[in-house]
Amino acid sequence: MSELSQRTIDAIRRNEAPLLASWSANLEHSGASRDMRISHAEFDAQTREFLRLVVVGSSTGDAASLASNEWSETRAFLEKLSRSRAQLGFDSQHTASFIFSLKRPLFELLQKEYADNAEALAAQLWAVSELLDALGMHTIRTFQKSREEVIARQQEELLELSTPVVKLWDGVLALPMIGTLDSQRTQVVMESLLQRIVETGSEIAIIDITGVPTVDTLVAQHLLKTVTAIRLMGADAIISGVRPQIAQTIVHLGLDLQGIVTKANLADALALALKRSGYAVGKAG
Amino acid sequence: MTAASSGSHPVRTEQDVVLARQQVRKLAVSSGLRLVDQTKLVTAASELARNTVIYGGGGDMDWEVVEEGIRKGVRLVFRDEGPGIPDMKLAMTDGWTSGGGLGLGLTGARRLVDEFSLESAPGNGTRVTICKWS
Amino acid sequence: MDRIPILRMGEFLLVTIQVDMHDQLALALQDDLSERISRTSARGVLLDISALDIVDSFIGRMISTISGLSKIMDAETVVVGMQPAVAITLVELGLTMPGVLTALDVERGMNLLRERVQTQ
Numbered sequence: 001m002s003e004l005s006q007r008t009i010d011a012i013r014r015n016e017a018p019l020l021a022s023w024s025a026n027l028e029h030s031g032a033s034r035d036m037r038i039s040h041a042e043f044d045a046q047t048r049e050f051l052r053l054v055v056v057g058s059s060t061g062d063a064a065s066l067a068s069n070e071w072s073e074t075r076a077f078l079e080k081l082s083r084s085r086a087q088l089g090f091d092s093q094h095t096a097s098f099i100f101s102l103k104r105p106l107f108e109l110l111q112k113e114y115a116d117n118a119e120a121l122a123a124q125l126w127a128v129s130e131l132l133d134a135l136g137m138h139t140i141r142t143f144q145k146s147r148e149e150v151i152a153r154q155q156e157e158l159l160e161l162s163t164p165v166v167k168l169w170d171g172v173l174a175l176p177m178i179g180t181l182d183s184q185r186t187q188v189v190m191e192s193l194l195q196r197i198v199e200t201g202s203e204i205a206i207i208d209i210t211g212v213p214t215v216d217t218l219v220a221q222h223l224l225k226t227v228t229a230i231r232l233m234g235a236d237a238i239i240s241g242v243r244p245q246i247a248q249t250i251v252h253l254g255l256d257l258q259g260i261v262t263k264a265n266l267a268d269a270l271a272l273a274l275k276r277s278g279y280a281v282g283k284a285g
Numbered sequence: 286m287t288a289a290s291s292g293s294h295p296v297r298t299e300q301d302v303v304l305a306r307q308q309v310r311k312l313a314v315s316s317g318l319r320l321v322d323q324t325k326l327v328t329a330a331s332e333l334a335r336n337t338v339i340y341g342g343g344g345d346m347d348w349e350v351v352e353e354g355i356r357k358g359v360r361l362v363f364r365d366e367g368p369g370i371p372d373m374k375l376a377m378t379d380g381w382t383s384g385g386g387l388g389l390g391l392t393g394a395r396r397l398v399d400e401f402s403l404e405s406a407p408g409n410g411t412r413v414t415i416c417k418w419s
Numbered sequence: 420m421d422r423i424p425i426l427r428m429g430e431f432l433l434v435t436i437q438v439d440m441h442d443q444l445a446l447a448l449q450d451d452l453s454e455r456i457s458r459t460s461a462r463g464v465l466l467d468i469s470a471l472d473i474v475d476s477f478i479g480r481m482i483s484t485i486s487g488l489s490k491i492m493d494a495e496t497v498v499v500g501m502q503p504a505v506a507i508t509l510v511e512l513g514l515t516m517p518g519v520l521t522a523l524d525v526e527r528g529m530n531l532l533r534e535r536v537q538t539q
Contacts, residue, residue, distance in 0.1 A: 226507075228515050234500070328508045331477075396512065
């Protein structure tokens with residue numbers, strides 16, 4: 001990356017106020033600063049801070065690489081900016097145009113400053129352009145990362161919400177699974193079942209798959225592994241609601257269901273669980 | 286993929302195996318791995334570190350915390366200057382053992398991690414690389 | 420060398436593993452335990468592994484061995500308190516420990532042992 005000359009930096013310093021005014025006007029024009037999610041005062045503070053950081057970054061030396069130490073403060077500022085924009089729900093274009101809209105005011109400034117020297121003008125225009133592009137790209141990268149983090153967190157929350165572990169009786173937990181199971185969902189759900197077994201000291205866990213239309217090899221294997229893991233922990237598992245198609249799949253896959261207790265439906269499974277826990281259920285009177 | 290930090294740990298004695306496990310646990314926690322994934326990684330590291338001591342005559346474990354986009358991971362390399370593995374296909378068979386173990390070390394470790402690679406030649410030592418992502 | 424303590428509770432022995440064991444320590448426990456079963460004519464062993472945050476194939480084999488050799492010496496072994504993450508990892512590793520009795524905690528393990536011993 002080419003460097004900003006001392007003359008350019010000085011020019012920016014001298015013209016801070018008009019630069020900011022022109023930048024704000026640009027932002028205003030693009031509609032970026034008219035959004036109600038960010039106040040005018042906040043916008044002003046951000047533009048001022050960014051311009052200051054660009055001057056500091058370019059003047060304390062090596063502007064060759066954004067990754068260098070001189071730019072760490074600028075990077076931190078942009079990362080914070082991108083994150084807050086991502087959380088407020090802005091798109092990446094908005095976030096990047098915040099920086100790119102500084103280009104025009106800077107170009108105009110350079111044109112005036114270097115009116116006498118076309119060669120220097122070209123070099124400095126290129127340097128400014130490169131610098132702002134790099135800063136803009138960094139913003140977009142950070143923005144993308146923040147968005148991905150938000151999505152990942154939401155996916156996780158959804159997974160946890162989608163299959164609750166419920167207590168049916170003292171010492172009896174049930175996991176009613178509904179919908180198509182993929183390997184990842186099965187894994188997360190099974191882990192939360194095992195965790196709840198420990199937390200509640202439940203000796204019997206019923207995994208009800210009535211609401212599951214089909215299972216593939218991986219999911220079936222996962223179910224079997226979970227049953228084995230539950231046994232290792234010292235509790236028992238009952239699988240209920242095995243549909244004919246799923247039974248066929250399991251047999252077809254040659255999976256070994258030995259030692260695994262299955263029941264036609266959740267009611268039968270609960271009856272068995274109660275019997276094993278020493279309860280007798282009958283009509284009163 | 287970039288490496289956020291890295292280091293090396295000696296694996297020469299049984300006590301080193303215990304220390305290596307503790308080191309890997311710390312790395313797994315700092316990389317944000319879920320508890321189950323931490324446990325899988327530490328267990329795989331325990332198997333491989335033991336192999337390094339028993340079959341490789343001691344060696345080292347190089348570790349690296351790696352980043353790729355928003356995911357982080359732990360990469361471990363177990364290397365020794367031991368006799369090497371003459372038959373790799375056989376070594377990757379469940380239940381096969383040359384040292385009186387259960388024969389689950391290599392195959393079991395492979396099932397516990399996201400990436401696994403084994404390089405070995407008779408007389409040239411063994412190098413096992415594993416990686417687990419958050 | 421340090422050793423894992425074995426406590427006697429009536430006709431049962433209680434072993435609580437609270438340290439990250441290296442292999443020799445696990446082997447020593449195996450030897451100590453079989454010797455104690457024989458000397459005390461214990462009818463059951465409770466192996467509390469709730470403090471272990473990993474069980475690899477070596478420790479897993481030790482547990483299976485203890486269970487097997489205690490059976491030969493007319494004592495039942497119950498493994499109690501295995502953590503969920505440990506259980507999942509063991510299954511993935513391929514160690515399902517068939518024939519090893521398990522319980523959620525020491526109290527339930529003790530009840531299971533009593534039942535077993537009474538029916539014999």
